[in-house]
Amino acid sequence: MAAPEPQTIIERTGAIGRIRLNRPKALNSLTLAMVRDIEAGLDRFEVDPQVAAVLITGEGERGLCAGGDIRMIYEGGKADTDAPTMFWREEYRMNARLGRFEKPFIAIMDGIVMGGGVGVSVYGSHRIVTERTRLAMPETGIGFFPDIGASWFLTRQDGELGTYAALTGEQLLAGDAIALGLADLYVPSDRLPALIEALAALPAAAGHNEISESIAAFTESPPNGTMASRRAAIDRLFAFDTVEEIIAALERDGSDFADGTLAVLRTKSPTSLKVTLRLLRLGRKAPSLEACLAHEFAATAAVLRSHDFYEGVRAAVIDKDRNPQWRPARLDGVSGADVAAYFQPSTEPLFPAGSGKGERT
Template sequence: MSDSAVQTDEILFGRIGSAAIIRLNRPKALNSLNLAMVHAMKPAMERFAGSPEISCVILMGEGERGLCAGGDIRAIYQLGKAHDPEVTRFWREEFPINYTIARYPKPYVAVMDGIVMGGGVGVASHGKHRIVTERTKLAMPETGIGYVPDVGATWLLPRAPGEAGTWMGLTGEVVGAADAIYAGFADYHVPSEQLGAMTEALSALRAGASDADVAAVIGRFSTAPGESRLEGQRALIDRVFSFDTIEEILAALDREEGDFAEFTRGVIAKRSPTSLKLTLRLLRAGRKSSSLVECLEREFTVASELLRNRDFYEGVRAAVIDKDRNPQWQPATLSEVTEAELDRYFVGGHAPLFADHRL
């Protein structure tokens, strides 16, 4: 695919004062990322990084519903069904963007207003200045579509306090602003009505502004996010989710009482057994990993193999294609998913995404 073939108005690049603006522009699709969008991001970010006139880069989503609902899984579904060899190219271009954001030399500000899921987390939560609002709905919902947390989430989730990241990764449940900050996916809570004024203030910064300068501006608009549900449930979450098998986690969960435990049991029961086991293995490996790159490479290996697995296609069918919300997982039970079966997902037959980079 040539560069000219991926030019798109689905992602817009501009300036407000000294601030470079990246605006995801697919509001009808909740700004979900496609190949053309991530392909266009790389040269733009390189250009902004090299410009002495740019003080910071601000990522936003068009419309009022969210920053980004994730990658365009419908497109991946269709390519996989057609056995198109280009099916993994989206991830090959997306994952290096996540790394670029994590290592970006200029202040990178992600405005996580509204829905922020999957790939949306990837282009936001690796940044230095991550802003949530009272409308934020953040999740890594992959176990519900027969997939696994990716975009470097297996680096971020294990670094949340206690086992909060394990709970987030396995349940795939939506969390709000306070939980996003508690779990380390965001830094500031800014009321949505203040985002325009905050952007104007950031755009007035001098070129060459430091991260401390940007933090000081955002701090002027930030307010308390309220109480974190995950923090309030930390003792239970740590008791239950410290185990290294899904079976042990569920057994521990069965010993707990109360609405939160009951809610969590009900959510996990609906997730793909294969995805649950793969996700837990990825999270535990991520906890021991020394770099984001290591996690991204491992995620890509597992994701590529999942394209050969029925559950991904069944999960996307139920959630996006037919929207009946009733996936029929195969295998249907945890006991049918053996460790030997899981091992094959971690055997990479692809060229590495990164040659020498480490983070």
């Protein structure tokens, strides 16, 4: 019997240490084993003098990574195992490490890039999108909240694009991702093989500037995204600290955009919307990526006790009826105590006290 395909391929190609996510049938969704493979790859490439930079890509034609293995978290939570907590703990620590990784880290964000897929790419030094990029943090639609440091990277820019992206879960095109500060460069997908060859051909001593120059030879101006024309409206309508105020502003506005956004928000978990907004507002004041990850990790304990997470995954992944029955079903049914449950300190902190370090954004 042939050996099973590895979930992650770790290899050196010329001057590039490659991390290839290899679950194409599952849109390269992350398992705990893959998180550990990535960490092992970073360990290896960080000290290898023949590696000038690290490159992460997704196998197959559909995307870099669609997120964490939600079915595993659902089943582990239902069975009251420690698998979900272990996964989040190691994933979030990996996210923090990527944020301070010293060698250039190149992410090709081609196709679907969602949730945990954003987490393995957004902290890179060179983040490349294509015409096929569809980036999103869709967690409010499954009774969860945008995690993997989203309360950090969605709050580092002026205005409310991050708030909009987090609450609605709307997919962002290449131009949107760049406008939001989640990507840097646009390369048409048919030029990616040649780009990877050029990177591999660089000398082992190549530095950040040489890598940037090599990538620049393949870049183009990105097509306009959908957010550019809506930015003023988004900044105005989402500039509140409660979801109720945002809903009221959208209702008063009455534009097609506002009405469409209201329709989207009304499909999301009311509890998730409130928890997400509070995490974002805390994130704006947070001193570090680690601080945001710690808040998010603490909140996962309440996720595993919640109704909405299991109902959201059931509707989206298990039964696929796309008809979640949220509990509470309305914003006015979500109490302060319901939200406060997500903001209790973790009994097992994600990072040791005093471990916060500077991050690259």
